[in-house]
Amino acid sequence: MINEFSVFRSIDKINDSTHLIKVYSPSIAASAKPGQFCNIKVSDNNFPLLRRPFSICDVNGDEIHFLFDIHGEGTRLLCNKKNGDTLDILGPLGSGFKIEGDYDTAVIVAGGLGSAPFPFLIKKLPANKKIVSFVGGRSKDLVLTYGLKNVFTATDDGSDGFNGTVVELLKMELENFSKNKIRIFSCGPNPMLKALQLFSIQNNYDCQLSLESAMACGFGICQGCPVESADGESYLLVCKDGPIFNADQVKL
Amino acid sequence: MNGIDLSVNVGGLKLKNPVLLASGTVGYGNEIAEFTDLNKIGGIVTKSVSLKPRKGNPPQRIVETPSGMLNAIGLANVGIEKFITEKIPFLKKYDTALICNIAASTVEEYVECVRILKDEDAIKAFEINVSCPNVKEGGLEFGNDLKAVGRITEKVKSVTDKPVIIKLSPNVSKISEFAKVVKQSGGDAVSAINTLVGTSFDINTRRPKIKNITGGLSGPAIKPVALAKVLEIKRNSDIPIIGIGGIMNWKDAVEMMIVGASAFQIGTVNFINPNAGLEIISGLAEYCEKHNIKKISELTGSYQI
Ligand SMILES: Cc1cc2nc3c(=O)[nH]c(=O)nc-3n(C[C@H](O)[C@H](O)[C@H](O)COP(=O)(O)OP(=O)(O)OC[C@H]3O[C@@H](n4cnc5c(N)ncnc54)[C@H](O)[C@@H]3O)c2cc1C
Ligand SMILES: Cc1cc2nc3c(=O)[nH]c(=O)nc-3n(C[C@H](O)[C@H](O)[C@H](O)COP(=O)(O)O)c2cc1C
Ligand code: FES
Numbered sequence: 001m002i003n004e005f006s007v008f009r010s011i012d013k014i015n016d017s018t019h020l021i022k023v024y025s026p027s028i029a030a031s032a033k034p035g036q037f038c039n040i041k042v043s044d045n046n047f048p049l050l051r052r053p054f055s056i057c058d059v060n061g062d063e064i065h066f067l068f069d070i071h072g073e074g075t076r077l078l079c080n081k082k083n084g085d086t087l088d089i090l091g092p093l094g095s096g097f098k099i100e101g102d103y104d105t106a107v108i109v110a111g112g113l114g115s116a117p118f119p120f121l122i123k124k125l126p127a128n129k130k131i132v133s134f135v136g137g138r139s140k141d142l143v144l145t146y147g148l149k150n151v152f153t154a155t156d157d158g159s160d161g162f163n164g165t166v167v168e169l170l171k172m173e174l175e176n177f178s179k180n181k182i183r184i185f186s187c188g189p190n191p192m193l194k195a196l197q198l199f200s201i202q203n204n205y206d207c208q209l210s211l212e213s214a215m216a217c218g219f220g221i222c223q224g225c226p227v228e229s230a231d232g233e234s235y236l237l238v239c240k241d242g243p244i245f246n247a248d249q250v251k252l
Numbered sequence: 253m254n255g256i257d258l259s260v261n262v263g264g265l266k267l268k269n270p271v272l273l274a275s276g277t278v279g280y281g282n283e284i285a286e287f288t289d290l291n292k293i294g295g296i297v298t299k300s301v302s303l304k305p306r307k308g309n310p311p312q313r314i315v316e317t318p319s320g321m322l323n324a325i326g327l328a329n330v331g332i333e334k335f336i337t338e339k340i341p342f343l344k345k346y347d348t349a350l351i352c353n354i355a356a357s358t359v360e361e362y363v364e365c366v367r368i369l370k371d372e373d374a375i376k377a378f379e380i381n382v383s384c385p386n387v388k389e390g391g392l393e394f395g396n397d398l399k400a401v402g403r404i405t406e407k408v409k410s411v412t413d414k415p416v417i418i419k420l421s422p423n424v425s426k427i428s429e430f431a432k433v434v435k436q437s438g439g440d441a442v443s444a445i446n447t448l449v450g451t452s453f454d455i456n457t458r459r460p461k462i463k464n465i466t467g468g469l470s471g472p473a474i475k476p477v478a479l480a481k482v483l484e485i486k487r488n489s490d491i492p493i494i495g496i497g498g499i500m501n502w503k504d505a506v507e508m509m510i511v512g513a514s515a516f517q518i519g520t521v522n523f524i525n526p527n528a529g530l531e532i533i534s535g536l537a538e539y540c541e542k543h544n545i546k547k548i549s550e551l552t553g554s555y556q557i
Contacts, residue, residue, distance in 0.1 A: 047318070049319055219287075221279045223313070224325065226313060
């Protein structure tokens, strides 16, 4: 965990609503792992007061990349940054995806902006792993396939790929894989993660979920980001114990 | 920085500088230690600890507000047993004053907690939280009741020789009355303020943004309130005050000391800038140098009205 004053390098539009920013942040880049995130101060003053968390989308040498949509004030300010601006970033934060282990195929399941952490994961997966990506969105323009491999798409309105949810699509396609040999890596909206969690627990699939939560600090000191443990006994912290959890670890 | 004495004495609690990290905003120190040098900080006030572990409130626990945030964590904590076996050993390693904040739902429970902890050498003082707005029992129920605050102060003092600081609620009409009661009951200092009760609703769903409906407001938004409360206490009582509320930088800290604080705590700012404490310390030293102040304690209550 480092607090690094980074340099804003570039911003590009990936589609109508999604932006990709590249930031020169050598120390964070050097220690980042796929699935981790950064907490970014988007202004120099108290408005907005809190940092904003974003998944590390990719790391390229000394640069970190982030992928985001304009959501509210914070992301609007981020979008207005100019090349050369300083950006105050805390990172890398949280646990990353567990990528070691005995599996043949990495199955990526993403909904909407949930695609964000996967370009970096794909880069870091051992070369012998097969990769297949399932990506869902409400409609064609909300299906984000940036940096993904071997993509199957699903849309709620049928405007692209399978007509239905990405988890329904996954259920159909997974018939073609031997279940002991896959590991699911997922990120997306809560209803999607919930459906996927149920499906993987029922079928004994090895599955990791990337969760979101409102956050203040992003590194474990405020206790603002709880998720209930599967046994209901305690709360885990999304920022520190996660954001990546095994499907059987948490109650969504 | 040469020659400026930053040390302070708050009701018998000696600190190498007036900067304390506020309860609930640094956990038990281990995470923030990755970003800042705790050896340089005046002291750490640990997350409110209760006799038994507390799970805390369900999500959503926090929401951002203009220049502030609301929280309803619900005093989630590891309980006193784990606090002793797992948290104190880590904190002991640092050359900083350890102040243990205690929450409870009965007078007896406060006393019991202090009794269990009083022989821990590492603990330099107790801060008694009678002002948490986010739990059903204990919290504000006590913080609003002059007699209860007096009784808690007296009983806790009777089981320990260490300084006892009572953390006051701003959610009362006359905070100085509470400070006076603490003083009369043998308390060594007060800290003020805890968070202000607030809420926030989603206009589309018409639902509260935090599950607990109300939460405690903190951050720069509450600084003017905190300053006014500290000033009110200072003008009506001679009990030492630890000022808390909305301090983001050394200027805010100087202001807090001018209105009457002997030391101060920083809370919400730690979430945004985990090195804020150290930056404030150097800012304070520079300010003193510039204004020809030899001892930082000269600032306390130095307002010109
Ligand atoms: C670990 C993590 C990784 C993320 N990665 C990405 C990413 O790669 N790309 C991306 O576009 N977005 C990501 N997000 C979401 C991103 O943080 C929000 O889009 C961003 O905070 C919006 O800020 P804003 O000021 O524009 O929006 P506003 O809605 O004006 O403000 C956001 C406020 O809403 C609250 N909030 C944020 N997220 C939630 C939530 N899930 N539940 C409840 N309240 C919330 C916060 O307290 C914050 O103060 C991630 C979130 C987390 C927790
Ligand atoms: C997330 C959060 C948790 C807190 N938990 C506690 C607590 O457990 N006990 C306590 O006495 N005060 C608690 N506080 C109050 C702070 O110690 C402090 O009084 C308050 O935040 C005002 O200071 P600030 O504006 O610098 O944050 C908490 C505050 C926040 C923001
Ligand atoms: S965001 Fe502060 S503990 Fe997780």
